[in-house]
Amino acid sequence: MSAHGSRIQIEVKGVSKSYGGVVANKDISLQVPEGRITGLIGPNGSGKTTLFNSIVGYHPIDEGSITFENREISRMRVPDIARLGMLRTFQQTRIYKKMNCMQNMVISVSHRGGGFGGIFRPARDPETEERAEQLLEFVGLYTKRRLISGDLSFGQQKLLEFAMALMNRPKVLLLDEPTAGINPTLINGLIDRLKRANQELGVTLFVIEHNMRVIMNLAEQISCLAHGQLLATGTPEEIQNDQRVIDAYLGAH
Amino acid sequence: MSAARLDMSVYAALIVAGLVAPVLFPNYASQIAVMWLMIMMAVTWDMTGGQMGYNSLGNVIFFGLGMYAAAIVQIGLVFDVAEYTAAFGAIVVEFTDAQYYTGLALGIVAGGVVAAIFALVVGPFMLGLRGPYFAIGTLGLAVAVAELVSGWGYVGGGGGISMPVYPGAAGEGTMVWYALLGVLALAAHLTARWLYSTQFGLAINAIRDDEDKAEAMGIHTTRYKVLTWAVAAFFMGMGGAVFGNMSGFIEPLEVAFPTTTFGIFMVAMALVGGKGTLWGPVLGAILFHVVKEWTWTYLLGWQWVALGAIIIVNIVYFQQGILGWAQDRWPEAFGLTVDRGTGGTQVEAAE
Numbered sequence: 001m002s003a004h005g006s007r008i009q010i011e012v013k014g015v016s017k018s019y020g021g022v023v024a025n026k027d028i029s030l031q032v033p034e035g036r037i038t039g040l041i042g043p044n045g046s047g048k049t050t051l052f053n054s055i056v057g058y059h060p061i062d063e064g065s066i067t068f069e070n071r072e073i074s075r076m077r078v079p080d081i082a083r084l085g086m087l088r089t090f091q092q093t094r095i096y097k098k099m100n101c102m103q104n105m106v107i108s109v110s111h112r113g114g115g116f117g118g119i120f121r122p123a124r125d126p127e128t129e130e131r132a133e134q135l136l137e138f139v140g141l142y143t144k145r146r147l148i149s150g151d152l153s154f155g156q157q158k159l160l161e162f163a164m165a166l167m168n169r170p171k172v173l174l175l176d177e178p179t180a181g182i183n184p185t186l187i188n189g190l191i192d193r194l195k196r197a198n199q200e201l202g203v204t205l206f207v208i209e210h211n212m213r214v215i216m217n218l219a220e221q222i223s224c225l226a227h228g229q230l231l232a233t234g235t236p237e238e239i240q241n242d243q244r245v246i247d248a249y250l251g252a253h
Numbered sequence: 254m255s256a257a258r259l260d261m262s263v264y265a266a267l268i269v270a271g272l273v274a275p276v277l278f279p280n281y282a283s284q285i286a287v288m289w290l291m292i293m294m295a296v297t298w299d300m301t302g303g304q305m306g307y308n309s310l311g312n313v314i315f316f317g318l319g320m321y322a323a324a325i326v327q328i329g330l331v332f333d334v335a336e337y338t339a340a341f342g343a344i345v346v347e348f349t350d351a352q353y354y355t356g357l358a359l360g361i362v363a364g365g366v367v368a369a370i371f372a373l374v375v376g377p378f379m380l381g382l383r384g385p386y387f388a389i390g391t392l393g394l395a396v397a398v399a400e401l402v403s404g405w406g407y408v409g410g411g412g413g414i415s416m417p418v419y420p421g422a423a424g425e426g427t428m429v430w431y432a433l434l435g436v437l438a439l440a441a442h443l444t445a446r447w448l449y450s451t452q453f454g455l456a457i458n459a460i461r462d463d464e465d466k467a468e469a470m471g472i473h474t475t476r477y478k479v480l481t482w483a484v485a486a487f488f489m490g491m492g493g494a495v496f497g498n499m500s501g502f503i504e505p506l507e508v509a510f511p512t513t514t515f516g517i518f519m520v521a522m523a524l525v526g527g528k529g530t531l532w533g534p535v536l537g538a539i540l541f542h543v544v545k546e547w548t549w550t551y552l553l554g555w556q557w558v559a560l561g562a563i564i565i566v567n568i569v570y571f572q573q574g575i576l577g578w579a580q581d582r583w584p585e586a587f588g589l590t591v592d593r594g595t596g597g598t599q600v601e602a603a604e
Contacts, residue, residue, distance in 0.1 A: 056469065082471030094469075096462035098529075099455070100590065107455040111471040119453045119477070146590035168470060 009034040009172055009204050010055065010086075015064035015074075017047075017054055024050040026228045027064070032172070037198050037205040039219030041212075041239070043248055047228040048208045049091060052174050056088045057081045068172070083112045085171035091180065091208075093157045097150030101141060101160055104149050105132035108164040132167060139163045139193060155182045159190070166197060172204040173197070179211050187211070191218055216240065224248065256588045260446065263532065264439070271435045275428060282427045286499065288542040289434040293441045293492050294519035295526065295534035297485035300445055302520065303528030304454070305481055306461030307380065311391030312489055313516040314398050317509030318371055319364030319490025320497035321402065324414050326363045327356035327498075338409035346417065353420050361433070361494040368490025369483045376479035383464070392512065399510035413504030416497055430499040437495065441488040446531060448484070457481055461529070518545075521564050527574030530587075536575060 010032035017025040025047045032038045042048050054061045057078045066074040073081050096104050106128055136142045139159040144152060149160055158181065165173050178194065179187050191214060197203050209215040215222060216236040223233040226248035232239060239245055271289070275282040294312070301307040328334050332346045348356070375394065382390045403411040419426035448454050456477045459467045467474050497503045510516075518541065526537020544563065548556040567574070573581060580587045 079468045079471050079474065082469055087471070088469060090466070090469075094463050094466040096459045096466065098462050099458055103455055103458070107452065107459050107472070108470055111473060119451070119456065121452045123451055123455050148589060148591075151591070164470070 006036060007034045008032070009069060010206065011065075011067045012051070012055065013065045013067075015051070015054055015066060016062045017050055017059070018062055023228050025054065025061075028225070028228075028230045029064075030223045030230060030233060032204060032206050033221070034171075034204055035198070035202060036221065037194070037207065037219045039215040039222035039236075040206065040208045040225065041210070041215055041222060041245075042225035042231070046225040046248075048225055049176060050228075051225070052088060052176055052208065056086065056174060079111075082168075083110075085110075085112065085169075086174070087165050087168055087170040087172070088174035089161050089165055089176060089178065091176040093154065093161050093181075095149045095157055095161050095164065097148070099149060100147055101136060101145045101149050101152075102129065102132055104160060104164055105136065105167050108167040110168050135163045135166050136160075138166070138196075140189070155186060158182060162193070162197075166201065166203070169201075170203055172206060175205060175207045177208055177210060179209065179214050187214060194218060260531070264443075267535075268439070275431055279424075282431050283499075284542075284546055286427065286431040286434045288539065289431070289438040290492055290496060291515075291518065291522060291542050292535050292538040293434070293438040293488055294515060295522035295538040296438070296441045296445055297488045298519040299523045299528055299534040300448070300457075300481050300485045301478075302523055303530070303534070304449065304461060305457040305478065306464075307478065307482075308388045308520065309391045309482075310388050310512070310516060310520065311393075311395035312485060312519060313510050313512055314391075314395045315368035315372065315486035315489035316493035316496070316511075316515065317399065317402065317505065319368045319493030320503055320509045321408055321414075321493075322367035322490065323357075323360030323364040323494030323497055324416060324503060325408065327353075327360040327417050328414070330356045330359070335407050338407065338412070338414055341409065341412050342415040348417050348420065350420050353417060356417065357498065360498075361491050364494030365487040365491040368493070369487040372483040372486035373479060376482050377475055380475065380478040380482065392516075395510055395512045395516060399505045399512070402505040402509065409504075411505060413502055413508070415502050416500070418501070419498070426499075430495055433495045434492070434499075437488065437492055442535065444484065444488070448481075449531065453477065453480075517564075521560070521567070524567050524572070524574055525563065527576030527578070527580070530574070530576040530580060533574050533576035540575075 008031045012031070013029050015025055015028045016023070028051060040048050040051070053059055055066055057073065057076050057080070061074050064074070065072060068081070068084060068086055073084070096107070106123060109128060133142060133145065136145050139162060141156060141159055141163065144156065149157065152160065158178065162178065179190055182190060194205060195218065198205050207215065207219060219236060221233065222236055222239045224231045224239060224245045231244050231248055232242045234242065274285050278285070298309065298312055301309055325334055328337050328346070331348060331352050337344055337346065379387065379390055379394065402408060408414060419429065456467070456472055459472060460474055460477060464474060493509065497508070500508055503509050522537040522541045523534040524537065525541055526535065527533030545556070545560060548559040552559060571578065580589070584591050
């Protein structure tokens with residue numbers, strides 16, 4: 001049980017990861033409670049994205065354990081973890097650039113379960129398309145739905161990637177800098193959408209964010225990394241007032 | 254005209270042309286039969302190369318395996334294969350019509366099945382290679398398979414096999430091969446068109462655009478990749494089976510596993526026509542074949558230079574191919590929607 005009284009969905013225990021001689025993550029332990037928004041901050045190069053990659057199975061970890069709903073996932077591969085209901089978005093936005101937005105959405109449906117014959121379903125089925133259109137409406141891309149996604153602006157591609165993730169009906173969404181590169185006037189709209197996805201669709205969010213205003217506004221619990229180590233975990237107020245965190249950001253380390 | 258109706262019109266035109274051509278130009282029936290084969294090759298190559306982003310240089314493996322599988326089945330039905338091949342054509346087996354046609358039908362099916370099974374077996378390993386590594390890996394595999402068959406005494410090694418002779422009147426056989434290759438090309442294209450209209454088609458397009466993303470979204474990427482290659486292999490295997498019979502004599506390097514001719518042609522054809530488009534490989538195959546036959550007739554000695562020039566110009570200056578270029582130029586005609594800059598895109602995205 002976490003401080004908030006909800007179930008722990010992702011538990012990271014003593015995770016270390018090195019690239020050659022560079023220690024990217026060292027003995028990191030943190031928890032992501034179900035149905036909440038958890039933040040992950042830290043200066044550039046502090047190991048946030050490495051930790052994300054470890055959680056979603058991008059690379060094997062050197063030490064420690066990662067569980068998702070009490071199931072050890074540290075040795076599982078990316079698509080298998082994704083099919084458990086844990087998805088991530090990328091810092092460098094990744095969408096299927098030669099396909100139009102609707103096709104991007106339709107192929108992003110959940111691939112959990114589903115027999116082999118399902119793959120020969122027609123690409124256009126009304127139920128799926130309706131949900132895709134609703135989600136595109138939700139992120140404000142409905143009028144762009146027939147455009148080739150690679151022609152969208154960077155910010156729009158980011159919104160599309162978010163909508164694609166929701167199309168998959170994930171239990172947990174790991175977002176790597178969702179507001180990076182987005183026009184400041186759009187950020188408030190995005191924060192609102194992230195909160196609604198969390199509250200209305202019940203998706204647990206685990207967010208890496210550099211924009212302090214965004215993460216303090218969004219997350220209920222924040223962990224801060226510096227030099228690959230966990231510095232502190234706490235509520236936004238606690239983190240804002242933590243001297244170690246302030247030092248890390250001002251370069252005292 | 255809607256895309257579907259346009260497709261139907263093209264199919265109708267091709268079928269009519271296919272029926273009329275051998276009647277009008279009986280002397281060119283074999284060449285046109287090979288053109289159907291080329292169309293099938295380009296279309297099936299494009300399944301992985303154009304639609305899935307995996308450029309294979311080794312799809313002739315399936316062609317050759319299908320050819321040999323058919324030969325073994327056709328001969329093996331009535332005679333001992335090892336004894337037959339050991340004689341290097343000295344033994345002439347008399348097939349009854351019933352034996353011949355049964356063998357041919359089973360041989361073509363066996364060709365497709367053996368090739369598809371091979372793709373299913375090596376696919377998970379080969380398709381783990383990406384980009385140029387896959388291209389080189391498949392080329393290496395094709396060369397290796399050809400060498401292995403060359404050294405395999407049971408099928409006559411490098412000495413090859415004389416195929417059973419078509420029992421009908423002279424010239425009739427050509428029409429049979431013509432019809433079989435035409436039907437095969439049509440079937441391959443219809444299969445491709447159907448596949449691209451399903452979730453399967455979207456999945457392989459997703460793999461082409463960003464395979465890591467597809468994996469991160471939980472798509473069974475290996476399953477899709479291997480299956481796509483196996484579908485291509487199935488048609489290539491049947492094509493090899495028919496072409497082996499059409500040639501009358503098969504051997505590993507020039508006929509069954511021609512990496513430097515058909516192996517390269519099928520890639521060049523898809524590229525010329527526009528890879529990743531439904532009709533590009535068909536158009537490319539027809540143009541390429543016509544140019545090839547024309548240079549063989551009128552520019553003998555320069556034919557390879559001409560084909561090389563086409564490939565170089567294509568790859569250096571014109572990568573999207575004819576239909577790829579047309580699609581960029583007139584996207585609406587291909588059912589694509591383009592933002593004509595109505596303004597305020599950012600605002601629209603905000604709300």
